[in-house]
Amino acid sequence: MIKVLKSGFFMTVQDVGRFGYRDIGVPVSGVMDNDSAAKANKLLDNPKEAALLEITMTGPTLQFEAPTYICLSGAFLSPTLNNEPIGNYQVIQVTKGDILSYGRLEKGFRSYLAIKGGIQTDIVMGSRSQYHPVTPNKCLKDGSSVAYEETVSFEPAISGLKVDRKFEEETLEVYKGPEFSILSDAQLGSLFGKSFSISEKNNRMAYQLGELIQGHKHSMLTSGTMPGTVQFTPAGRLIILMKDGQTTGGYPRILQLSEDSICQLAQKKFGDTISFKLL
Known part of the structure; x- marks a missing residue:
């Protein structure tokens, strides 16, 4: 077991996600930064679907109750093991x-803690990812615990990686969304000609951008959405759906983030800036 002595700001169990239930309104969930999570699992020779801990902004204090091997990735939150500094992308006993x-x-916004063999919480609808009300709790709290299998010895194929994640990179690569054609020349100029700041309204469900562009009067039927869909409100607000975002929406879907851009956006916080580049 891992005992959560202090949970930090927002820590959840996540895996690659929950698929096959969007038709009944269940979001995909899963890790926000798939690239960082996948690298941590890879270093431990875990399967790609192995569950791990996603840690947001402020890290927890955790106690291990059995021997194992771990790997940290993503955002760097000055981690220590028994008060000794440790690094990201290293296999640590x-x-x-x-x-x-x-x-x-120090950099980024979401960090990952992978454990040899993966976190062993209950599988609900094909996934261990926490998402209330599909799972009993939306996140891990002080005093809670999560299970893992004891590992006494392990010889990793690679003990570490040098990963240069450019957390300051602002440009998000996007594709045209289904309603892209409603945009006027003026709206296109604003959309691709300036930077946008991350508003305080950002979480696993969606990121709202602080600046507005010229609004619209386009009406449409509620239609399917997915992680990375950029919705455009009549008032000119841009809302980027993330892993816990709703499965349908009534706002025009003007852009769709690439998978790499979703990972990149997941490492942005309030006040950071982004811009869009059309693929």
């Missing part, structure tokens, strides 16, 4: 009683 802590957020 832990023993019973070891305490993993996090400090100051």
Whole structure:
């Protein structure tokens, strides 16, 4: 077991996601930054669908109750093991009683903690990803615990990676959305000609952008959406759906983020800026 001594800001169990239930309104969920999570699991020789912990902005304090091996990835939150600094993208052995802590957020926004063999919480609708009300709780709280299988010895094929994630990169690559054609020349000029800031309204469901562009009067039937869909409200607000976002919506879907851009946006926080580049 991992015992959660302090949970931090928002920590959840996530895997690659919950598929096959969008027709009944269940979002995909899963890791926000698939690239970072996949690299951590790969270093531990875990299957790509292995569940891990997604840690947002402020890290937890965790105690391991059995020996295992871990790997951290994504955002860098100044982690320590038994008060000794450790790095991301390294296979690290832990023993019973070891305490993993996090400090100051230095870069990025979401960090991942992978454990050899994966987190062993209940599978609900084909996934371990936490999403309330599909799962009992939306996140891990102080005093909770999560199970994993003890690993006494492990010889990784690669003990570490040098990964240069450009967390300051602003440009998000996007495709045209189904309603892209409703945009006027003036709206297109604003959409691709300036930067947008991440508003305080950002979470696993969606990222709202702070700046408006010229609005519209286009009406449409409620239609399907997916992670990375950029919705355009009549008032000119841009809303980018993320992994816990709704499965349908009534706003025009003017853009669709690439998978890499979803990972990139997941590492942005309030006040950071982005711009769009059409593929």
